[in-house]
Amino acid sequence: MGKTLYKKVWEAHTVGILPDGRTQLFIATHFIHEVTSPQAFAMLRELGLPVLHPERTFATVDHIIPTDNQAEPLADPRAQTMLSALRSNCNANGIRLFDLPSGNQGIVHSIGPELGITQPGMTIVCGDSHTATHGAVGSIAMGIGTTQVRDVLATQTLAMSPLKVRNIRVEGTLRPGVTAKDVALHIIGKLGADGGLGYAYEFGGSAIEKMDMDGRLTLCNLAIEGAARCGYINPDETTFAYLKNRPYAPKGADWEAAVARWKSFASDADAEYDDVVIIPADEIEPTVTWGISPDMNIGISGTVPTPEQAKDEETRKAYTTALEYMKLTPGEPLKGLPVNVVFIGSCTNGRITDFRTVAPLLRGKKVAAGIKALAVPGSQMTAIQCEKEGIADIFREAGFEWRLAGCSMCLAMNPDKLVGDQICASTSNRNFKGRQGSPTGRTLLMSPLMAAAAAITGAVADPREVFDIQ
Amino acid sequence: MPLNKIITISGKAVPVPGADMDTDRIIPARFLKCVTFDELAGTMFYDERFNADGSSKGHPIDAPQHAGAAIIIGGENFGCGSSREHAPQAIKRSGIRAVVAESFAEIFFGNSSGIGLPCVCASQADLATLNKITTEVPDTEWTLNLEKMTVSSATCSIPVRMPAEPREALMLGRWDAVVELMNAPEAVAQLANTLPAPAYTPTI
Numbered sequence: 001m002g003k004t005l006y007k008k009v010w011e012a013h014t015v016g017i018l019p020d021g022r023t024q025l026f027i028a029t030h031f032i033h034e035v036t037s038p039q040a041f042a043m044l045r046e047l048g049l050p051v052l053h054p055e056r057t058f059a060t061v062d063h064i065i066p067t068d069n070q071a072e073p074l075a076d077p078r079a080q081t082m083l084s085a086l087r088s089n090c091n092a093n094g095i096r097l098f099d100l101p102s103g104n105q106g107i108v109h110s111i112g113p114e115l116g117i118t119q120p121g122m123t124i125v126c127g128d129s130h131t132a133t134h135g136a137v138g139s140i141a142m143g144i145g146t147t148q149v150r151d152v153l154a155t156q157t158l159a160m161s162p163l164k165v166r167n168i169r170v171e172g173t174l175r176p177g178v179t180a181k182d183v184a185l186h187i188i189g190k191l192g193a194d195g196g197l198g199y200a201y202e203f204g205g206s207a208i209e210k211m212d213m214d215g216r217l218t219l220c221n222l223a224i225e226g227a228a229r230c231g232y233i234n235p236d237e238t239t240f241a242y243l244k245n246r247p248y249a250p251k252g253a254d255w256e257a258a259v260a261r262w263k264s265f266a267s268d269a270d271a272e273y274d275d276v277v278i279i280p281a282d283e284i285e286p287t288v289t290w291g292i293s294p295d296m297n298i299g300i301s302g303t304v305p306t307p308e309q310a311k312d313e314e315t316r317k318a319y320t321t322a323l324e325y326m327k328l329t330p331g332e333p334l335k336g337l338p339v340n341v342v343f344i345g346s347c348t349n350g351r352i353t354d355f356r357t358v359a360p361l362l363r364g365k366k367v368a369a370g371i372k373a374l375a376v377p378g379s380q381m382t383a384i385q386c387e388k389e390g391i392a393d394i395f396r397e398a399g400f401e402w403r404l405a406g407c408s409m410c411l412a413m414n415p416d417k418l419v420g421d422q423i424c425a426s427t428s429n430r431n432f433k434g435r436q437g438s439p440t441g442r443t444l445l446m447s448p449l450m451a452a453a454a455a456i457t458g459a460v461a462d463p464r465e466v467f468d469i470q
Numbered sequence: 471m472p473l474n475k476i477i478t479i480s481g482k483a484v485p486v487p488g489a490d491m492d493t494d495r496i497i498p499a500r501f502l503k504c505v506t507f508d509e510l511a512g513t514m515f516y517d518e519r520f521n522a523d524g525s526s527k528g529h530p531i532d533a534p535q536h537a538g539a540a541i542i543i544g545g546e547n548f549g550c551g552s553s554r555e556h557a558p559q560a561i562k563r564s565g566i567r568a569v570v571a572e573s574f575a576e577i578f579f580g581n582s583s584g585i586g587l588p589c590v591c592a593s594q595a596d597l598a599t600l601n602k603i604t605t606e607v608p609d610t611e612w613t614l615n616l617e618k619m620t621v622s623s624a625t626c627s628i629p630v631r632m633p634a635e636p637r638e639a640l641m642l643g644r645w646d647a648v649v650e651l652m653n654a655p656e657a658v659a660q661l662a663n664t665l666p667a668p669a670y671t672p673t674i
Binding site: 012015026036038055056063076078122142144147194224245247248249317318321411435440 | 498500551634
């Protein structure tokens with residue numbers, strides 16, 4: 001039997017086996033940001049250890065950075081402290097920081113691929129669960145904790161145990177108006193928010209092979225929401241075309257050699273998987289969450305489930321809690337539910353393709369009265385590109401607030417937050433209780449297309465109807 | 471770096487009910503605005519426990535009969551979501567020394583093991599028993615024994631599970647991996663020399 005990409009990358013990066021049985025795994029590329037790294041640097045200082053391979057760590061600031069006014073000192077002194085700590089830690093240790101004036105700052109999971117730092121066949125880690133995103137180019141990419149950030153800084157390795165691999169094949173052609181976000185939510189809904197415990201998800205099948213790179217990044221980004229610590233897609237021509245000429249990608253003769261090497265990591269045709277799931281592409285609808293876990297989702301033509309529909313007692317309790325928190329009536333459709341806020345952005349859906357897809361549909365339309373609509377590019381590169389292509393102006397003219405790059409309203413660590421029990425049509429990744437900054441705030445996860453439809457109509461809507469997508 | 475061997479943990483337990491207890495609920499993001507873990511004691515499950523005006527929601531953690539509990543009894547997929555180590559740090563710094571739940575999210579589990587906070591799994595039925603006894607007789611003294619892989623009281627014992635490697639690491643006092651990771655510098659150097667690192671290269 002052949003090997004999976006997961007196994008090949010794991011073996012190529014294995015240093016040895018530790019006394020407790022875990023693998024000492026070499027980390028090819030390490031990303032850090034301001035929230036989960038300062039304590040790691042403090043631990044290093046306490047141990048008197050240097051950063052072993054500073055050239056393999058890349059830093060940026062994303063979580064705490066305001067997306068409206070980035071003039072320093074930042075209005076929130078705690079945010080400024082975190083930004084300053086990141087700067088001094090990177091400076092003292094020779095780590096490249098994509099800082100605000102660099103033109104390369106942005107959400108860590110946006111800039112890694114955009115700069116070509118994220119490459120196939122690598123082990124990639126970051127103190128951030130959405131590191132799974134980077135698997136879209138054919139790497140093993142995992143979120144880690146701060147103590148592990150310290151381990152990587154000190155030794156460029158981690159103590160890890162290998163995961164099982166589940167091959168999720170989406171076969172066929174996606175229906176018009178169905179995006180990578182819908183595919184991801186649908187998979188999580190089918191397999192459960194805990195369905196991926198102990199697994200890496202290898203996404204494949206004809207629908208994934210046809211998917212563009214930004215869509216693949218969205219899909220892998222959400223692997224962690226299904227409990228898979230990493231998700232990946234085998235590198236192919238789409239991957240190579242995406243990476244070619246990116247600033248940190250190999251050039252010239254090195255490029256050809258790199259592509260040959262990258263291809264060798266792809267899963268063999270006869271690779272052995274621990275599990276295989278096949279999903280027909282045409283069963284996927286534009287999908288939206290109704291609850292407080294990403295697996296609580298329905299197709300736009302569906303209705304909010306009743307607790308009685310739950311598969312077991314635990315789920316019934318979870319449904320009851322979720323319905324109560326979301327103040328929704330079971331059995332009713334979500335379509336038509338008024339929203340207060342629309343957020344297009346985050347490491348899930350703040351890429352150039354997301355804005356390119358939505359912009360032409362917004363031309364000549366206006367955000368509905370009373371709706372606060374934010375459009376937040378994931379990186380300065382995306383922001384600049386959107387200005388060049390006139391995309392930013394389309395959003396502005398439609399009535400969106402066009403913001404500066406950052407995590408924004410995904411996670412409530414910067415001024416962009418919900419107030420009270422506002423409902424947010426959000427392209428982010430988590431609908432957890434309080435996630436968007438108000439302990440009673442309500443998040444509906446959806447694609448940028450559906451979020452744009454919500455902005456225009458002021459309510460949850462089917463983007464195929466609003467934008468006449470056939 | 472000498473570390474304590476973690477073999478048994480004894481104390482009262484406290485139920486933290488609910489499946490998919492995400493790390494945003496374990497520690498809301500606003501508490502992450504810090505450059506140390508020093509101020510996290512008492513912040514665990516904050517919005518689950520308190521209303522916006524600071525009044526108590528009556529969570530079991532704040533019930534006087536569960537004061538000083540050492541063991542959390544959780545549900546399915548405990549610690550899912552964000553990788554924030556602040557979550558197990560807040561739990562540990564609030565006096566909790568072990569978590570028993572139906573299952574754990576990978577990153578949370580790894581973060582907890584790495585700071586010497588054992589997370590063990592039990593069946594739904596056994597957890598129900600644990601919860602029932604703890605609710606009825608809150609003073610029950612429970613002992614998590616990593617050697618026997620049980621959680622037991624004077625009258626009851628349930629089996630628990632944990633993967634072999636982290637269990638070994640906790641019991642040997644090797645749960646902080648950095649010491650072992652520094653033992654193979656030549657092998658690491660060899661991989662560093664052969665595996666490409668991303669580097670800025672101008673377009674030709």
